[in-house]
Amino acid sequence: MKRNKNNNNTGFFVPEPAARPGEKPDFSRIDISSPGAVPMYKIDCAAKQTHEFADGLIRVLGFDGVAGGDWDPKLDASELLEMLRLISLTRTYDERMFKLQRQGKMSFYMKSLGEEAVAVAAAKALDDEDMVFPSYRQQGILFSRGRDMVDMMCHCISNSRDNLKGRQLPVHYSWAEGNFFSISGNLCTQFPQAVGWAMASAAKGETAIAASWIGDGTTAEGDFHAALTLASVYRAPVILNVVNNQWAISTYAGIAGGDQASFASRGIGYGLPTLRVDGNDALAVYAATKWAAKRARSGHGATLIETVTYRGESHSTSDDPGKYRPKDEVKSWPLGDPLERLKDHLIGLGTWDDKRHEKMLTEQAELVRLAYKEAESFGTLREGPLSPTASIFDDVYVEQPWHIRRQRQDLGV
Amino acid sequence: MKRNKNNNNTGFFVPEPAARPGEKPDFSRIDISSPGAVPMYKIDCAAKQTHEFADGLIRVLGFDGVAGGDWDPKLDASELLEMLRLISLTRTYDERMFKLQRQGKMSFYMKSLGEEAVAVAAAKALDDEDMVFPSYRQQGILFSRGRDMVDMMCHCISNSRDNLKGRQLPVHYSWAEGNFFSISGNLCTQFPQAVGWAMASAAKGETAIAASWIGDGTTAEGDFHAALTLASVYRAPVILNVVNNQWAISTYAGIAGGDQASFASRGIGYGLPTLRVDGNDALAVYAATKWAAKRARSGHGATLIETVTYRGESHSTSDDPGKYRPKDEVKSWPLGDPLERLKDHLIGLGTWDDKRHEKMLTEQAELVRLAYKEAESFGTLREGPLSPTASIFDDVYVEQPWHIRRQRQDLGV
C-alpha cells in the first residue's frame, strides 16, 4: 500500500488541522467580515437569497464593542445586561462543577466555556413555549429559562433530588416544565426528532416552534441529513443549529468536511435558508435566532444556522486537549470571548463598568457555592442518598411487566 | 388536530406532484437549457465553479438531433453506434424479461425503460477496471461491459447456472469478473461503500476509480450523507450518481426534497463539484462521466452527478403506476427518449437510417429470444434445476461452522 502524505495524486487525502500541539495556532481560515457585511433578509425571502452568504458571517458587535449593521437587534440595556448575567452565570456554574468533578463529586462533566452566548442568546430570542432539543453544551438555555440551579446540580450529582432519578449521566439534563427536551448521549438523534415535534405543533395549529443544536462533528451523522430532509420537505417550523466550535473531541472540523464548505452551506442543497453567525457575538446570535423563529412561526419553514465559536475547554472531564491541539489555541481565536465582548459593549453604552462586573462575578460565585451546598444536602453520587434503588425498575414501561417485577424481586428491592 | 391543505400557515406542508391520475401531466418545473448553456470546466477547477450550474442542465444533443456546446465529447460514429446498440439491447432485454415475469418465469423484474442511456453512456465513459456499485436500474452497464446475456438471464430465473446460486432476487446482479459490485436490495448502502472502495484504490496507488448510482428517492437515506461526507473529506476517486427519474415507486421526487433544490445541489454543502445532466442525452452523460472520471483519476477527488430522466415503466413488476401518476405522463416528458434521440443524431450524421434501425431491433429481439431459450435449458425457478439445495448453507462463512453444518444435516442435504 502506498503511504503518501496528503495532497498527492496517489493515496487518499486525510485532512489535518492548521496546528497541532507545539505548533503555532493558525485561524487564517476564519473569514471575519465586518458587522453589516451580510444584509438582513425579508422574513419571507427565498432561501436562495441567504445562500449567497452561507460562507459569510453575520456579525453585530464589532471588536470595538460597537453594535452595527442590519442585524443589530437593538435590545434594551436591561435585555443586554440579562444576557451578560446569564452568560457569566453559565460560565461560573461550569467552572465550579468542573472542579467538583475533579474532586470526585460527580462522574463526569462538560463545560461550555467560550460558547455560552450560543445557548443564552438563542434562548432569549425564543419563546418559552418553544421546545428546545439541545446537545450537552447548551446548559446556558437552562439558566436563560430560569431553571433552578440546585435542581441542575442535584441532577449532576445524581442525588435523591435528581429529577432523572440518577438514570442519566451528568449534564444530560431534561426539564419538561421548561420545554427542554431530554439530552441524549447519542449524537444527532434529537435533530430529526425536533423536526417531528415542530410538525406536530404545526399540525395542531399551535404557535410553538422547535429548535435543536448539534456540534460541528455531529453534522456527519446520518440523522443530520434526516433532519434537513424532513425540515425541507414538510417546511417544519424548526430551527436547526450547528454549533461549530472547531473541535469534536480530538478531531477538528475538517474531519466533518468543514474545510470544504461551511456547515451553513449544507442547507443549500435542501433549499433551506442558511445563516452563518459569529457565535461569540450574543447580539448576532440573538438576531439570527429571532429571524429564524419569526420565519418559522409565520409558516415559512425551517432555517439552518451555523454559529462559529470555539470550544474553550477540554471536550469533557475525560480528555486532555493538550494532546491534540496547541495548548493556548484559544488565545488566538479571532472571534474573542462572548462574555468580554458583551461586557465591552455594555461598558461602551455606559450602562456597565468593571466594578459592577466584578461584583456580579463575586455574587454569582457565591450563588453557585450556596446552591451546591444546598444540592449536596440532598446527597451525592458517592455518599448518597440516591433515588430509591427500586426506582431503577420504574418507567421502562407505563406499568411494570411481570419480567421486570421478577427482576426487582430478584434484587430484593 | 388542524387538517389544513398545503401552503397554509398552520399545518405542515406535504408536497404533491404536479399531476395525479386523471390530471394533465405538467413538467413545467423541468428547466431545459440549450446545449452549451453550461460551460465546460477545467479538470482541476474549484468545486465552487460548478455550483453555479447545480440547477442547470448539461446537454449536448439538441432536440434537432444536432450535438453542440462545450460538453460535446466528439465521439466517433462507431462509438455512437455502439451506444445506440447497447441502449436498444438493454431495452429489448428488459421488455422480454418483463413479459417473461408476467408469464411466471421469474419472481420479480425491474425495467430501466427510458433511462437506459444513464447506465450505458456512463459505462462507456469509464474504464473496465473501474468498479461500479449500481442500483437495480443500471442493467445497461452489464451490456456495456459485455456480460453474457445468458448468464444474466440464468440469474434472473434463478436456475442451476445462476452465478449467485439462486440466493438473490432477480435483477440484483453481481459480476466480479466485470468489476460490477453486488446490487443490494437495501437502498443506498452501496453509496458509501463505493467511496471506501475508491479510497482503497488510491491507497494502493492504483488508477481504478469507483462509481455508484442511486435513485432520487434514495438520496433521502442517511447513507447518502455518509457517502458525500466521506467523499468530500478524503477526496476519494469516486463518482456519485443520482439518477433522478422523477419517481420513487409511488412518490415523486418532491418527497425527497427535489422541489426545494436539485439533487446535484446537495453536493454544494460538501464542497463537491456537481454536474446536473440531461439523462436522456447519451452524449451529455458520457461527457459528464468522462470529466468526473478524469478528475478523480488525476487526484482531484469526487464528483456528484445528477442525471435527469424519467422512469418510463412501473417501479417493478409489483406495482401499477396508473394508481399514482397520469397514465401517459411519459409522453409529456420534455427530455424525450434516449434511444430516439441518439438514433436521430446518428441519422442526422448520415451514419444510420430507419431501415438499419429496424433491422437491429429485429436482430436484438432474436438474440434475446435465443439467449432465453438457452438460459431455460439450465432450468427455471419453478421447474428447476436450481443450484443444489445444500448450497444454501455455503458462503455464510469461509468454512461451514458446526451450527450450520448441523442445520444442513437437519435438512438432510
Added chain:
Amino acid sequence: MARMTMIKAINSALDNLMQRDETVCSFGEDAGYFGGVFGCTEGLQAKHGLNRVFDAPINEAAIIAMAIGMASNGLRPVAEIQFSDYIFPGFDQIVSELSRIRYRTAGSFTTPVTIRTPCGGGIYGGQTHSMSPEAFFTHIPGIRVVMPSNPYDAKGMLIASVECDDPVIFFEPKRLYNGPFDGDPHKPALAWSSHEKGEVPTDHYTVSIDKAEIVRAGSELTILAYGTMVHVAQESVRVAGVDAEVIDLRTLLPYDMQTIAKSVNKTGRCVVLHEAPRTSGFGAELIAQIQEDCFYALEAPVVRVTGWDTPYPHAHEWAYFPGQERVIRAIKQVLEG
C-alpha cells in the same frame, strides 16, 4: 361484522383510530397517496387529509425520529416501515431513543409510537423482503413487540398498540395478508374469507397485547408459535394427528409466560417455532425461560424449528422456510425424547 383480509383489517383499525382520536396520524414510504405497497393505508389520505396520512422520504431513521418527535408533542403516530428488512437504518432511533425516553426522563417525556412493518417469508422475496427480525427487538427494554396471526387479532391488536402508552413494534406477517398459509406452497392459496378469524367487526375493539391465545387445546405437547407459523403449527398437528396444545403468542415482549408455563407444565413437552434464524432467535428466550419455570415438568428437550442461520435465500425458499415436514419431525422428536 365483515370478512376482511388482514390488509383490510389493518386499514379498518387505522380508520377507526383516526376517526376517534384526532392525534392519530400515519405515514411511511408510499403510505400516503398510494396507500402503501401492500395497500394497508389505502384511502386514508383522501379521507383524513394530508397532514394525517402522508408519504415520507426514504429514510427509516427519519421516519422513526419524526414519529418520536411528534409523539413527544402529543400525537399518536403510526409509522410504516415498508419491509421489516429495511428497519435497520432506523434501529438506532429505536434502541437508543424510542425505547428509553420515558426511562431517561423519569416519565416526563413519553413517546407512544407504533411502528407497523411487514415481516417474514413465503413470498419469494429473497433476502431483503423476507426477514423475521423480531428477536432483535425483544432484546430492547422499553418497547413492546407484537405479531398477530389473523385479521381479527391484527385489527384489535393494532388498535390496542396505538392506544397503549408504550412504544410498540407491530409486525405484520406479510404471507398472511391475503389469507392463511399452512406452509405448503403447493396447495392453492386460501383466502381469509373462508377463515373464522377473517370475521372482523367494522367498529372499534381491542385485543389484548399482553395475552397469548391457545388456538388449540391439547395434552400431549405444547407448540409455541406466532405469525405465519401459527398456521403451519395447526396444520402440522392435524397431519401428525397428535393432541398438541398450540399457543399463538401474539405478543413477544413482554411475552405471556403465564399461559406458556401453564401449558408446558401440563404437557411436559414443547416445540418452539419461528421463521427467523435459530441462533439467538426468539425461541432461545422462550426455551431459557421455560426450562427455568418448568424444569421439573419437562420430559424431553424443548425443540426449536426455525429458519436456518443463513440469509434468506431466494430460489430455495421452501428449503429455508420451516414448513410442516420439519415441524412434524420435531413433534415426533419431543414426543419420543
Added chain:
Amino acid sequence: MARMTMIKAINSALDNLMQRDETVCSFGEDAGYFGGVFGCTEGLQAKHGLNRVFDAPINEAAIIAMAIGMASNGLRPVAEIQFSDYIFPGFDQIVSELSRIRYRTAGSFTTPVTIRTPCGGGIYGGQTHSMSPEAFFTHIPGIRVVMPSNPYDAKGMLIASVECDDPVIFFEPKRLYNGPFDGDPHKPALAWSSHEKGEVPTDHYTVSIDKAEIVRAGSELTILAYGTMVHVAQESVRVAGVDAEVIDLRTLLPYDMQTIAKSVNKTGRCVVLHEAPRTSGFGAELIAQIQEDCFYALEAPVVRVTGWDTPYPHAHEWAYFPGQERVIRAIKQVLEG
C-alpha cells in the same frame, strides 16, 4: 514478553498486523492522531502514516461502509466504533451488508472487516457508555462475534480476527482495559501487571477465535461467562468455595458448544452470566442449546445472572451490574435446585 494492559495489547496487535501486512489499516472517531479515547491506537498514525491510521467523521454507518468498500478492494480494515452503544447507526451496514456480501455473491466478493468496539459497564458511563449489545450481533448469520477477557487473549484474538476472512465484531470489555475487575467496586483497582494474563508477547501470535477456554476446571457446576463476567465468576467461585468449572467463552458466534456441552454433561449444573439485559440476551441462546444437547445430564434449571431489562442506570450502577452477590446466589440455587 512484557506486562501489558489490554489497551497496550490491542495496540501491539494492530502494530504487528500493520507491520506484517500492508493492507491492514485502522480508523475511527478520534482514532487517528489522538489514538482513540481509550488510547488503543496511540502512536500508530505517527508510525504507519496517515493513509493507514486516520480519524473518521462521526458517522458509524460511514465508518463501517467505508470499511466494507475497502475490504472488497483488498484491504483489511480495522474500524473502531468509539463505544458499542454507538454502533447502531451502523447496524444496517452490518446486518444487511457486511454479513451477507459473501453469501449473496456466492463468494465472489468478500469483506474481511474487523470492527473493534468497547462494551460493558462498570465505569459509571450511564446508559450510553455501558451497553453490552453482543446478543444482537449473535443473531446475524455471516459475522463472527468475539470478546476477550484479558490482554493476552485480546492481542491474540485481535490478530486472529483481522487475519480471518470472515467479518468479525470484536468487543472489548472496557472495564478490563486497565486491569481485571471482579465485580466489587469497593476493592482497590487491580492492574494487569499483577495478573498472569497481563503477560503478552510483543511479537505476532494468535489465539483461536473458535475456542472457549476453561479458566478453572471443576466438577460441581459449570459457569459460562465472557468479558468482565469471567473475572466476576472466578472471584465468586472462590468466595463461595465451590468446585465450579468456569468457562471463558471468548467467542460467541459461532460459540464453542463442544467445550460447553462437555462441561455441562459432566457437572449437570450450569450458571450463565452476562452484563446485558436478560430477555433475549446471549444467555438465552446458550441455555436453549444446552438443554437441547445436555438435557438428560441436567440436574437443575440453568440459571441466568444478567443485567436487568432496563436501560443501564447511571447512579445505581452496582444495583444493575451482575456482581458477586448475585452470582453466588445463583451458584447456590443451581447446586440446590
